[in-house]
Amino acid sequence: MHTTPAIHQHVPSTALAEPYAFALVQWPAVLAVLELPSQGIFLAVRVAAGIWLALAVLAAYGRGRGAAFGNVMVFLCGLVAGAWWTYPSAWTFAWAPALLVALYSAQRARLQRS
Numbered sequence: 001m002h003t004t005p006a007i008h009q010h011v012p013s014t015a016l017a018e019p020y021a022f023a024l025v026q027w028p029a030v031l032a033v034l035e036l037p038s039q040g041i042f043l044a045v046r047v048a049a050g051i052w053l054a055l056a057v058l059a060a061y062g063r064g065r066g067a068a069f070g071n072v073m074v075f076l077c078g079l080v081a082g083a084w085w086t087y088p089s090a091w092t093f094a095w096a097p098a099l100l101v102a103l104y105s106a107q108r109a110r111l112q113r114s
Contacts, residue, residue: 057074
């Protein structure tokens with residue numbers, strides 16, 4: 001009878017995925033705060049997006065993630081705001097390398113805490 005060795009499945013660390021999860025939660029809120037008009041129902045949505053963004057930023061500092069991870073996530077929100085500010089010019093693409101480096105930095109900061 002031939003037996004095969006047990007296959008060990010590698011479970012990816014959540015630390016690698018957290019910067020992208022926070023980006024999916026924070027970046028649309030940043031854009032909503034920057035772009036929505038301050039009239040009528042849009043003002044309510046803009047305020048709700050601002051509160052959501054503040055809570056997401058606070059969550060980036062919590063649950064053992066550390067100050068470095070939270071700081072990088074705030075920096076990433078600033079980079080997204082800068083990219084939105086320069087849109088629609090060629091300078092918009094200049095923000096992309098900084099976004100990628102900062103996402104990598106957030107992963108490194110998160111991995112050091114785990």
